[in-house]
Amino acid sequence: MINIGLMGLGTVGSGVYEIINNRRRFFEDEIGEKIKIKKVLVKNKNKNRNIDIDDKLLTLNPKDILDDPEVDIVIDVLSEKEIAYDYLKYALENKKHVVTANKAVVSSKMEELLYLSKENNKAFLFEASVGGGIPIINSLKQGIKADDIFQIQGILNGTTNYILTKMYEKGICFKDALKDAQDKGYAEADPTDDIKGYDTGRKLAILSTIAYNQPVDSKFINCRGIDEISIEDINEFRKLKLVPKLIGSSQRSDNHIYASVEPLLVKDESFFSNVKDAFNIISLRGYNTGELRFYGQGAGKNPTANSVVLDVLDIVKGTYTNGKVYENRKISGDKYLTFDGEYYLRLSSKDGKDNNYLLNILNMYNSKHKVINDKESLIVILPWTSENLINKMINEIKLNVEDIRYFYSGIYG
Amino acid sequence: MINIGLMGLGTVGSGVYEIINNRRRFFEDEIGEKIKIKKVLVKNKNKNRNIDIDDKLLTLNPKDILDDPEVDIVIDVLSEKEIAYDYLKYALENKKHVVTANKAVVSSKMEELLYLSKENNKAFLFEASVGGGIPIINSLKQGIKADDIFQIQGILNGTTNYILTKMYEKGICFKDALKDAQDKGYAEADPTDDIKGYDTGRKLAILSTIAYNQPVDSKFINCRGIDEISIEDINEFRKLKLVPKLIGSSQRSDNHIYASVEPLLVKDESFFSNVKDAFNIISLRGYNTGELRFYGQGAGKNPTANSVVLDVLDIVKGTYTNGKVYENRKISGDKYLTFDGEYYLRLSSKDGKDNNYLLNILNMYNSKHKVINDKESLIVILPWTSENLINKMINEIKLNVEDIRYFYSGIYG
Numbered sequence A, B: 001m002i003n004i005g006l007m008g009l010g011t012v013g014s015g016v017y018e019i020i021n022n023r024r025r026f027f028e029d030e031i032g033e034k035i036k037i038k039k040v041l042v043k044n045k046n047k048n049r050n051i052d053i054d055d056k057l058l059t060l061n062p063k064d065i066l067d068d069p070e071v072d073i074v075i076d077v078l079s080e081k082e083i084a085y086d087y088l089k090y091a092l093e094n095k096k097h098v099v100t101a102n103k104a105v106v107s108s109k110m111e112e113l114l115y116l117s118k119e120n121n122k123a124f125l126f127e128a129s130v131g132g133g134i135p136i137i138n139s140l141k142q143g144i145k146a147d148d149i150f151q152i153q154g155i156l157n158g159t160t161n162y163i164l165t166k167m168y169e170k171g172i173c174f175k176d177a178l179k180d181a182q183d184k185g186y187a188e189a190d191p192t193d194d195i196k197g198y199d200t201g202r203k204l205a206i207l208s209t210i211a212y213n214q215p216v217d218s219k220f221i222n223c224r225g226i227d228e229i230s231i232e233d234i235n236e237f238r239k240l241k242l243v244p245k246l247i248g249s250s251q252r253s254d255n256h257i258y259a260s261v262e263p264l265l266v267k268d269e270s271f272f273s274n275v276k277d278a279f280n281i282i283s284l285r286g287y288n289t290g291e292l293r294f295y296g297q298g299a300g301k302n303p304t305a306n307s308v309v310l311d312v313l314d315i316v317k318g319t320y321t322n323g324k325v326y327e328n329r330k331i332s333g334d335k336y337l338t339f340d341g342e343y344y345l346r347l348s349s350k351d352g353k354d355n356n357y358l359l360n361i362l363n364m365y366n367s368k369h370k371v372i373n374d375k376e377s378l379i380v381i382l383p384w385t386s387e388n389l390i391n392k393m394i395n396e397i398k399l400n401v402e403d404i405r406y407f408y409s410g411i412y413g
Helices: A011-022 A024-031 A081-093 A103-119 A136-146 A158-170 A174-183 A198-212 A231-239 A301-317 A355-365 A387-400 B011-022 B024-031 B081-093 B103-119 B136-146 B158-170 B174-183 B198-212 B231-239 B301-317 B355-365 B387-400
Strands: A002-007 A035-041 A073-076 A097-100 A149-155 A242-253 A256-267 A279-286 A290-297 A340-349 A370-373 A378-386 A404-411 B002-007 B035-041 B073-076 B097-100 B149-155 B242-253 B256-267 B279-286 B290-297 B340-349 B370-373 B378-386 B404-411
Touching: A002 A011, A011 A024, A011 A035, A011 A301, A024 A035, A024 A301, A073 A081, A073 A301, A081 A097, A081 A103, A097 A103, A097 A301, A103 A198, A136 A149, A136 A198, A136 A279, A136 A290, A136 B136, A136 B301, A149 A198, A158 A174, A158 A231, A158 A242, A158 A279, A198 A242, A198 A256, A231 A242, A231 A340, A231 A370, A231 A378, A301 B136, A340 A355, A340 A387, A355 A378, A355 A387, A378 A387, A387 A404, B002 B011, B011 B024, B011 B035, B011 B301, B024 B035, B024 B301, B073 B081, B073 B301, B081 B097, B081 B103, B097 B103, B097 B301, B103 B198, B136 B149, B136 B198, B136 B279, B136 B290, B149 B198, B158 B174, B158 B231, B158 B242, B158 B279, B198 B242, B198 B256, B231 B242, B231 B340, B231 B370, B231 B378, B340 B355, B340 B387, B355 B378, B355 B387, B378 B387, B387 B404
Parallel strands: A002 A035, A002 A073, A073 A097, A256 A404, B002 B035, B002 B073, B073 B097, B256 B404
Antiparallel strands: A149 A242, A149 A279, A242 A256, A279 A290, A290 B290, A340 A378, A340 A404, A370 A378, B149 B242, B149 B279, B242 B256, B279 B290, B340 B378, B340 B404, B370 B378
């Protein structure tokens, strides 16, 4: 009998509970072992839940799980990352296997928790922390055994992908698309982490750490988000047959790791543009396998719960692979890899500086741009350049035009 | 020390040899165990090979591997399927783990070999038999533990996908594209298995057997190939913005399994049309995870060799999952699932029967078709129909027009 302590009974937690209960017989037949959820940590016992669960299983006290010697596996699907970290640490020290879906904890504390799991000879698994139902963590752990992975690219955040899809398909503005995402439960009340690219950065850090066999800290990943994209931009993108996507990418070369999160414009027939709504895609490139792509639902109750349960089954069967514990090397601050190539750039001034004025300034820094619209804002395509140069240019423009507004995006094609 | 007997030193065999040798140190560090290729079975010791290998490792005698008590794992990358089957059976009976890339053996003898592997408590693994470097077998074995998979769709054959891509992109005829594929090593001298869809059928049978937890025999899968597609067709496809793909699909519903291989026309912005040249894609649908897609190189030296090596490492680490041994149920002969929907149909007669004549006959069976070209052949779009009905119709047309030529394909969209 394997006893599980489930911490959290929100969306994903309910899914985990249901899958484990519905497939109980199958697991017994498959594994020859009973799996039972012994206790469930909740914040409120009397909350109305859409789930058939015995009240006696519920507890408000984490110690009922963490200090119960009969609990073999602790599953963390809590929403609070700080609390989760303390619990997971405690659980591992208390010789319990840990499975978590919490990408914030994994991306910031992976090394410490892996170290603890190794010390205590227990599993610390987090398939559900990246890519929802996509088995990407396991595929990566497997993949790197025989291959050298040197590049990761992906649409890793369902919320922003949903927002961008709605903006592009319905021609609505960012605020309306965000509101829609919030109404549908795809975006949180405070969407900062998603729309600024930080969530993508954390997931990219987790994948890169495993892929490149060295710790990549999300704090040092350059993130640009999608909240500055305007309807004007969307209209131009459509004319250019380009689709905006928020893409995280990292690369290893010459023993350096480069990583960034940025909006990129992809051709409307590219594989990235086929990834719509809350779906995710992850592309890996290795020396042996070439490119591999994994696509699926990046979030949601059942896909994420399914990944949690797969980790549990790997523990029960003893077929899990813990991540490696690395030395404390970090990606260095200047090791960004932002897009080099053609760029789309929109500039506008609110205080009456007209497009000619902006164009003149632009001419001083980059003379080969092509104006594609100057009816409202000034919209240009810049020839082969880098984010660094564009940033520099915009900073200098700011010296002349105080209220400058802008958005730029590499054209990935 | 783990000793490997490598049977075959062709393209994939050389790749396996190289990966295991190049990463020897890494494996030792990772697994704490030395992995050594002890013997290599070849047909000709003096053949010129592009590989740095000690002649003393080579043998012409399979018994040097199969009867060597020190050999723990036998890898089969032979091209002859009948011989391979005998060897693999012998190896398992002789208490050796077996890894094979041979889809013909796996699809026809999976149950027997899995049974033997279970009896002898050894592994029988075949990741490389489907999808080249795509980790699809392992993902499926993992996936079905927690989820019910009910649909598989895929481009599973690199040769035909290469041929179709060249026909579509360069506007060349089937024969020229086949010749090109043969020149580049993508197609064999006798391409029948590929172009008639049988290879896709075998891979679909392997995937379906694992996904649906019951044996699916490729003999009972309805296969239609791509060799009847003409340049005229390609020109029409392009006008319709549709791309031809050879797609294997299977589905489980009401405890029946439906499976077929057929050319389908997909929209040029669909994810299938993005799969070009020798690449493969596999889409799985499960109740928990929804759709998952896996994309990568479906063949080739390093991707396929990489999959073989992953199986070897799983054996060495003891983290492998053998497939289940099923009862001997088969997919029944009438359980095809062919495409229902709009169909593209080309008809032509060589002996002077003109298009009007053909159209009149067609009118008798299906009055709502839309003629899209009647300059050379008669090309029509049929409204919602089934392969069964089209087949019936064509058989009846044959009664009137002896030398009728035709091609039809569902419009998947």
